[in-house]
Amino acid sequence: MHKIINEGSIRLKAPKTEKISKAMGVFYNPAMGLNRDISILLLNAINRDNLQIADPMAASGVRSIRFLKELANSKIKRIFINDYDKNAVRLIRQNLEINKIKYKNNKKVRISNDDANLFLLNSTGFDYIDIDPFGTPNPFLDAACRRIARGGILAVTATDTSALCGTFPKACMRKYWALPKKDAVMHETGLRILIRKIQLIAAQYGKALTPIFCYSKEHYMRVFLMSEKSRNNADDVIKRHGSLNGAGPMWLGSLWDGDLTCKMHKNALKNRIFRKDNGLIKLLKLIKEESKINAVGFYDLHDACEKNHIRNLTKKSELISKIKKLGYKASETHFRGEGIRSNIPNGILVRILQNK
Numbered sequence: 001m002h003k004i005i006n007e008g009s010i011r012l013k014a015p016k017t018e019k020i021s022k023a024m025g026v027f028y029n030p031a032m033g034l035n036r037d038i039s040i041l042l043l044n045a046i047n048r049d050n051l052q053i054a055d056p057m058a059a060s061g062v063r064s065i066r067f068l069k070e071l072a073n074s075k076i077k078r079i080f081i082n083d084y085d086k087n088a089v090r091l092i093r094q095n096l097e098i099n100k101i102k103y104k105n106n107k108k109v110r111i112s113n114d115d116a117n118l119f120l121l122n123s124t125g126f127d128y129i130d131i132d133p134f135g136t137p138n139p140f141l142d143a144a145c146r147r148i149a150r151g152g153i154l155a156v157t158a159t160d161t162s163a164l165c166g167t168f169p170k171a172c173m174r175k176y177w178a179l180p181k182k183d184a185v186m187h188e189t190g191l192r193i194l195i196r197k198i199q200l201i202a203a204q205y206g207k208a209l210t211p212i213f214c215y216s217k218e219h220y221m222r223v224f225l226m227s228e229k230s231r232n233n234a235d236d237v238i239k240r241h242g243s244l245n246g247a248g249p250m251w252l253g254s255l256w257d258g259d260l261t262c263k264m265h266k267n268a269l270k271n272r273i274f275r276k277d278n279g280l281i282k283l284l285k286l287i288k289e290e291s292k293i294n295a296v297g298f299y300d301l302h303d304a305c306e307k308n309h310i311r312n313l314t315k316k317s318e319l320i321s322k323i324k325k326l327g328y329k330a331s332e333t334h335f336r337g338e339g340i341r342s343n344i345p346n347g348i349l350v351r352i353l354q355n356k
């Protein structure tokens, strides 16, 4: 059973179901609308046109159809929409028709029904690849890293946050070759562990992958990595792997391109497609602020007070202005409500918390 729904500027035939799960037939999760919004904002914000785009796990086709409708005309040279599920491919065709997008004899739109790895490996490469699987992206990383073009962007979603954030440390060791830690900073360390894993796979092929935008939200993590074909740069990427608070190894470089983040936030405010109450604007604003601060990890206020036996918790906004008055940078973090990202040394922060 299907129903017609709206997402962004498109209409879509999607499975009628109460429960979002792998077993729902063709998969469609309205909560991931924000994930797709961010892909669109990012691709519209980068200074590149004529992109060869791959959507290897397209399900209903919602992401690609939104790309076709919502990316600037100059952005897409060709888009490849693939899924190994026959029902998904049937639905993708129907959804293209509903949105009046020609796919027969249209060089710009290619549909296929292959395994994602075969689809990627049989191609000549892409400027944008979106890996959006159920659970871990691991099975698709090798082919994606091999087929991402010079200057291309590899987007990866991971929903196995329980491994990355330390609920199952052995699973994280096996799958991501790093030790996670279940603490206040776990979403950031998990994200950095995921980034390192992807970077290591790309490094095998002489590619340097660096993050340009990432975030963690509810049940998933999302990273956008820019690819450069350069053995030296790949070596430099590896040099920036290390540990944080007993977790790791992980990527210790920056997570965001500040200018890109500002542009995405500005464009989201301007475009009425994005002005809905899914937390997008708030998330982008938070990330815009934290992208200006060069600090790995953040302070958790409850942790800091507990460790230092401080009873009266200073209000977060007050604390941020006090830190700034001392000449340090500070902002909230999207990773955690009680978190503050700052380059202030721990000792000075504790003195502020103690009102000394």
Ligand SMILES: C[S@@+](CC[C@H](N)C(=O)[O-])C[C@H]1O[C@@H](n2cnc3c(N)ncnc32)[C@H](O)[C@@H]1O
Pocket (backbone or CB within 6 Å): 026, 027, 028, 029, 032, 036, 056, 057, 058, 059, 060, 061, 062, 063, 082, 083, 084, 085, 088, 114, 115, 116, 117, 132, 133, 134
């Ligand atoms: C989480 S859904 C993708 C959601 C979609 N990208 C979106 O934005 O709505 C995962 C999809 O991957 C497909 N899939 C899983 N393993 C695959 C494989 N090895 N090759 C191709 N498609 C695969 C499934 O059929 C499913 O449609």
